[in-house]
Amino acid sequence: MSGKIKDTAAKLAEPILEEMNLELVDVEYKKEGKNWFLRLFIDGEDGVDIEECGKVSEQLSEKLDEEDPIQGMYYLEVSSPGAERPLKNxxxxxxxxxxxxxxxxxxxxxxxxxxxxxxxxxxxxxxxxxxxxxxxxxxxxxxxxxxxxxxxxxxx
The missing domain is CATH 2.30.30.180 (Ribosome maturation factor RimP, C-terminal domain)
Structure with a gap:
């Protein structure tokens, strides 16, 4: 189930990121304590700032609400992968x-x-x-x- 949610989130995020000239680095969907978190890590040629993360978060949140792929409550977080960015491929x-x-x-x-x-x-x-x-x-x-x-x- 976690894989399907991650794939759906990535698919919904791609057009948003493409329009902003950003890339999706990684997606996580995991439980921490009693809460579930959907985390997207994004980057751009010159990095990303908090405004860009906020804009992606707002637009993606709307898309996730429309599609409703996740049962129950979760927290959406969009951020930079940081200085130790994973190299996925x-x-x-x-x-x-x-x-x-x-x-x-x-x-x-x-x-x-x-x-x-x-x-x-x-x-x-x-x-x-x-x-x-x-x-x-x-x-x-x-x-x-x-x-x-x-x-x-x-x-x-």
Missing amino acids: ASDIQRSIGKHVYVTTYEAIDGDKAFEGCLQDFDGDTLTIEGKVKQKNVVYKVPYDKVAKARLAVQF
């Missing part, structure tokens, strides 16, 4: 070349399942990440089909 990863990333894998690669550093390249099959281990530069070659999660990472 190959095009997200491609656009992140040159940025600091954090990647986890389903299975160990050379004994590690977590990789952090600057994404140097992505050829569709392999992510090339340059990081540091004990003050030495290392280059990780991570097969895309082994990636469990990927996100931008804040570099300190």
